[in-house]
Amino acid sequence: MIEKYRTSFNANFNEQKYQDFLTKITTGYPEITFRLAESPVFLPEKLKQQLITAGDEIIALIKRNDFKEITQKAIPKDWAVPNENDHPHFLTFDFGICKDENGEIVPMLIEMQGFPSLYGFQMHLANNYKEIYGLEKSLTPLFNGTTEETYFDLLRKVIVGTHQPHEVVLMDIDAVNQKTFIDFFLTAKKTGIKILSPEQITKEGKQLYYQEGENKIQIKRIYNRLIFDEIADEPTIFNKGFDPREELDVEWATHPNWFYRISKYTMPFLKGKFVPKTQFLNQLDVIPSDLENYVLKPLFSFAGMGVIIDVKENDISAIKDPENWILQRKVTYEPIIQAPDGGVKAELRLMYLWPDGEEPQLCINLARLSRGKMIGVRYNADFDWVGGTVGLMEP
Numbered sequence: 001m002i003e004k005y006r007t008s009f010n011a012n013f014n015e016q017k018y019q020d021f022l023t024k025i026t027t028g029y030p031e032i033t034f035r036l037a038e039s040p041v042f043l044p045e046k047l048k049q050q051l052i053t054a055g056d057e058i059i060a061l062i063k064r065n066d067f068k069e070i071t072q073k074a075i076p077k078d079w080a081v082p083n084e085n086d087h088p089h090f091l092t093f094d095f096g097i098c099k100d101e102n103g104e105i106v107p108m109l110i111e112m113q114g115f116p117s118l119y120g121f122q123m124h125l126a127n128n129y130k131e132i133y134g135l136e137k138s139l140t141p142l143f144n145g146t147t148e149e150t151y152f153d154l155l156r157k158v159i160v161g162t163h164q165p166h167e168v169v170l171m172d173i174d175a176v177n178q179k180t181f182i183d184f185f186l187t188a189k190k191t192g193i194k195i196l197s198p199e200q201i202t203k204e205g206k207q208l209y210y211q212e213g214e215n216k217i218q219i220k221r222i223y224n225r226l227i228f229d230e231i232a233d234e235p236t237i238f239n240k241g242f243d244p245r246e247e248l249d250v251e252w253a254t255h256p257n258w259f260y261r262i263s264k265y266t267m268p269f270l271k272g273k274f275v276p277k278t279q280f281l282n283q284l285d286v287i288p289s290d291l292e293n294y295v296l297k298p299l300f301s302f303a304g305m306g307v308i309i310d311v312k313e314n315d316i317s318a319i320k321d322p323e324n325w326i327l328q329r330k331v332t333y334e335p336i337i338q339a340p341d342g343g344v345k346a347e348l349r350l351m352y353l354w355p356d357g358e359e360p361q362l363c364i365n366l367a368r369l370s371r372g373k374m375i376g377v378r379y380n381a382d383f384d385w386v387g388g389t390v391g392l393m394e395p
Helices: 003-012 015-026 045-062 121-133 148-160 181-191 257-261 264-269 313-317
Strands: 090-099 105-113 168-171 194-196 202-204 207-212 215-219 221-224 251-253 278-280 294-298 325-329 337-339 342-353 361-370 387-389
Touching: 003 337, 015 121, 045 090, 045 105, 045 264, 045 342, 105 264, 121 148, 121 181, 121 361, 121 387, 148 168, 148 181, 148 221, 148 342, 148 361, 168 181, 181 194, 194 207, 257 264, 264 278, 264 325
Parallel strands: 168 194, 168 221, 221 251
Antiparallel strands: 090 105, 090 342, 202 207, 207 215, 278 325, 294 325, 337 342, 342 361, 361 387
């Protein structure tokens, strides 16, 4: 990473500064229930450009005329939502930071989603790292000369669209108790929209409403944070409110079908130096002799659930629905972040906004640090210098 910033950060780091950071970032805001790392990532120019190139290659696939055709089977029939628009409003691509065969640091694609992530929180996170640790003010989590003001203007445009903020709602199940509620809170604060659970929304004909005091307000657009995978075992969950799978007179940002289209399902269609070899399991002609170099992933899961890291032949033969699994060449993360007691692995998420009628724009990033076998909170519970963070770059 950028050596001068890393050396200076580590030399000046102490536990009290980290505790001050944790206190400051939630003062006046909801509690953060996921672990934040002790340090940001200082992202060098070469790696930044590689990430931009890798993202451009993925977007080229998504913009193909036949993209909807080749990803149609990605959408489970029981969870398909009508009136899908022509592109997602949010794109997130996760890259592990690795070394190639020449010993060069490179990003390798791990995961992708056509679904919003912590778009409201990451700027708040970056600002707090910079303030509490006294970092260089010009360091930024934003790409392409975007400023904090222009970033939130664009985010507001994507979420609210052509409507008034009170006509747009952020929706998730039990929203106030979600781990990412601080992101919901910050997003609502920046955009002026309401945060609602489905049971707080009523349906009359094809129109949706919520109650604000004595007023019944029609919902014109939904900023969707509800992941259907999380509620697949609870088919009655919509009985208290409305069912998103019905014909409705409402816009989506982003439409729920894009969660499935842009996912692990998309990866077998991608080729390039920043994408590990990936195959649908039901299209596998020969089981590789070096299975120790592969990982087996269910298509329809999230946060690493169901992934088989140490793959054996009997794992493959035991799978009853191979069309819903991929076999992917393992990516070996390089512990390139120097903590006081050794190296830490890193993952970078590129976060795009795609306004209606415009082109997708790379805006901000998210990073995660890990010492565990996998990236993610549940795999790093007993370590320090791990968790959510952000990449900071020179302008």
